[in-house]
Amino acid sequence: MKIAILGLGEAGSRFANDLAEMGVTVTGYDPNPLRELHPSVTLASNNAEAVKDVDVIFSVNLSSVSEEVAQDIFPVLKNTQFFLEMNTSSPDKKKKIDMILKPTGVQFIDLAIMAPVPTKGIKTPFLAAGEEGFAFLEKMKPLKLDLSLVENGQVGDAATMKLLRSIVYKGVAAVICEAVEAGEAFGMPAYIRKQISSIIGGNDDLIDRFVEGSKTHALRRMHEMEAVIEMLEERNLDPIVTRATRDNLAKLMN
Incomplete structure (x- = not known):
């Protein structure tokens, strides 16, 4: 599995390091990366380069830049990819990002981080919502993450x-x-x-x-x-x- 992490702050860098430790191929991007990363994490030069040809995209940026990030990656997204909108945003903001990316066919998941990340890292409880929620859980099963699904949930419900x-x-x-x-x-x-x-x-x-x-x-x-x-x-x-x-x-x- 190939995973991209957009935003390598406290949460994103921990996710990247934990996934790399588990043997996942991880590419990351942050305009100002400050935290130490696992040696096998590849740093891309921009958001679009980071997500090209990966299976799953973790967007762990600030809400204030989430629309900009979506526009950056729009040209290279594929309908076989999962895009996880993990920023702490309002439900309407998440729906707006979904609408921006919808023409690409990317499988959009509203994924909420439900506990402090430093304690458990990638094993932190996550709550997912969206039409492709079940397919996403099936995709991530090999990693044995703490994932829950909002029953019949739409984008914005997890947020x-x-x-x-x-x-x-x-x-x-x-x-x-x-x-x-x-x-x-x-x-x-x-x-x-x-x-x-x-x-x-x-x-x-x-x-x-x-x-x-x-x-x-x-x-x-x-x-x-x-x-x-x-x-x-x-x-x-x-x-x-x-x-x-x-x-x-x-x-x-x-």
């Missing part, structure tokens, strides 16, 4: 489920971060941790994971919250709490 989930997880993390900061400011860190622990099942270590995870991945999670805001506003909902979550993540970056 919707991921972002709805993010409202809860990232929102809870924001509340915990603010509470811990307030407890320390008032000289009552033990007291506030006890209050938080009573809500999250008595798991004190989980408090630290929420706080440290929010700090470490603040930029990526801020973009995720912006995608949630876009999704909710498209349905004429006012994302008051999600905006606050985004603002909290922006503060953690300073």
